Amino acid sequence: MNKNKVSEILLLGLPNSGKSTLVNALTMNKTSIIGSKPNTTRDKISKIISYENDKDILISDLPGFLEKPDEFNINYQNNIDKFINEADKIFFIIDIHTKDFSGLDSIFNIINKKNLSKNVLTIFNKCENFDKNTLDKRLYKYVYNECFFVSGYHKLGLERIHDYLKNIAKKSINEHNYTTSLTIIGRPNAGKSTLFNALLNKERSTVSKVPNTTRDKIVENFETNQRKYLITDTAGIPRKKHKDQIDRYSSEISIKSLENTDIALIVVDSEIGLSFEDKRILNSSIENFVTPLLILNKWDLLDTEQKEDINNSIKRDLKQYRWVNVVRVSALNTKNINQIAKNIDFIETQLNHRISTSELNSYFRELWVKSPPHPFRGKRAKLKFVSQFSTKPPEFGFSLSSRIPKNYISFIENKIRENFNMSVIAFRIKINA
Template identity: 25%
Template sequence: MSSSEEPGTDEVGTDAVDAGAVVKPVVAVVGRPNVGKSTLVNRIIGRRAAVVQDVPGVTRDRVSYDARWNGRELVVVDTGGWAPDAQGMAAQIAEQAELAIAAADAVLLVVDATVGIQDVDEAVVRVLRRSNKPVVLAANKVDDQRTEAEAAAMWNLGLGEPFPVSALHGRGSGDLLDAVLAALPEAPTEVFDAPRGPRRVAIVGKPNVGKSSLLNKLAGQKRAVVDNASGTTVDPVDELVDIGGVTYQLIDTAGIRRRVKEASGHEYYASLRTQGAIERAEVCIVVIDASEPITEQDLRILSMVEEAGRALVVAFNKWDLTDEERRRYLDREIERDMVQFTWAGHVNMSALTGRHVDRVGTAIEGALAAWETRVSTGKLNSFLGRVVAAHPHPVRGGKQPRILFGTQAQAGPPTFVLFTSGTLDPQYVRFVERRLREDFDFQGTPVHLEVRAREKRKNRT
């Protein structure tokens, strides 16, 4: 096979640039034991990741890998050998394969061309027909032209054209992967961003908490008008500012009123523009007056940033106006009222005196790094396996939903899709999210989890 056909040359890495909020299509690789499924998976992903041995039954669990072919990213799920009427561990392996089929967008059925069609192959075909999933047939172990005639006999399985391949040598794998891509749902049109300019940072908060003072201190000059009267800033003000050697585009915004309907005239439109500034930003600095109790307005602004999916830094300003007693009360307020924002980085600072303002740049950098973090499918599923083994989902109504596997749909913010055998309890989803944060250090960014439960089988007459 020519090097241009080699799937490994186009493999996606864990540091791939995110192309948008697109869930990668899933391909389940299935077949009876010892037909070369794991060898073919290694060929597709371009490295020896799946364990291969010349005895049946080496692969037992579903294992997911990231792959890329002809510019399309996909998730390849390797499964154990499927056998009908299996008992014991073999039955569990077969069940894992069926679950992989149910959660997949397309199925790659691997058969051994050198031994012909077996009863087990026909049993697998019956399962695949019931699944109504698109199927690509790979006739494996076709190492030379002489064996291609044996591959042609696989037409009798009734799945259309068999693609002769040699997983071991790579022969024919390019054509096979082209057929797999053709069987997958149509890829959305990719939108490539222009070269990225300075990172966009919105400074938001309720009126008169010191947003413009913070902008001036960070800029090292009086860029925004500052006055003790609330509502001095009306239009969002953009400023290129160098913080710790990094240039950021800072957006100072008008304070957000308690209710939009309470604002009138220019204040109403200023509030709308502020919401637009949050949407336009990549990270938001929410400024809170540390000398006053945390208010419902502060919490609402934090929620706006979280719902917009932006990285978050909380700046407790006016620290110079707090005494020891106020700081104790503030700790209690944070513990009681901001429990759902414990993932955000905090900076205790004074924009007036410059105390700890230098820490804002470090907090922005950390939040953006977490916001753009990508977790490979292999690492993610290894993590999910550990979590589910230690803390399985509770049984509900005699059934115990399981996480089959997961993949990261996008970064900015990190968004994960969990494919499950049933609906997960919201508290269990929150538990998985907490563990994700702990294991992958998502400090300063929202994390979104989407659960896709497997469709229930319809009763057949």
């Protein structure tokens, strides 16, 4: 039973029973990845549904249950007892057209063996244009308590499910309203999921030697000694020519996740170094004013000479972004993992730092006199006013009499980093002229 404040609904079903489609229909977005290929979902995906009166419920989608799991799903098949025990209710999702009664029996036997029947509801999916009177009588065996006939794809019959969820949803106490979000991102097999599990101190994300095991976004709560965060593990971003349709969609979700995060934990395979894809992620992060933390994973696999080479290479590659913090770790051995938490807290402090308007104007008026910008198109800009109008990321507005050269904007950025406790974060400067 789930001891958290928010009730959890766990979806169990055979591969391609439409669980991911149903989750997306209920939550009205594409948190889970949908494909016609069975067992597209490879991880437990959890999503909060919020109802009126501040009531929340957690709905979790598992990989389709396999009698003979492959390497991608064996961790989750083995841990299915744990997931079932954590859930408050179970939705048994059945494709109304299925003939795989052996597979259904496998799930049926697990439910009965654990005496969970009172917590299970049956949902028959893909019921568009289906006459309930023609239901295969063999499926009656799998009906527990209430029974729903729906179509996740066509969004039919969902009202009854929402009514049920509203009745069991619990009032939120802002337990999931974490103020700062983290996203783990990087190339396939760089060790993102291993790092995710190491930070959480539990196996939550699928780990495999096969690249691109994680295809979905996985969201969890993460606490350091000082603060609480929301942390997301994303799919690896392969080279373009190596992407299939599902991987391409996974990559889009991963890159797009940068738009809704505060800190990007960019995981790099130390044996490879900063690749073209890693640089692309770094640039995307900074372009979105998301603060990157570069994590060189598998550091323990390098000898002294290799470490020196990688350090020199990183210095060259980060010439434009010398302010970016770098942490060297071994996620597999949890070596130096505590340094990541310390860096996250340090970055979060800077992201929330606010500078008074008087302090900014005093400093930059003096700077404008000592080191004025060169004329731009024949005009030398005068500083009218400067202020910080937001945090996380910090945004600064400079009101000028005319435009200034780009290199002077970089000069301003460096001065803010040097003098105002924003040395390792991304922030925005807006020029109004």
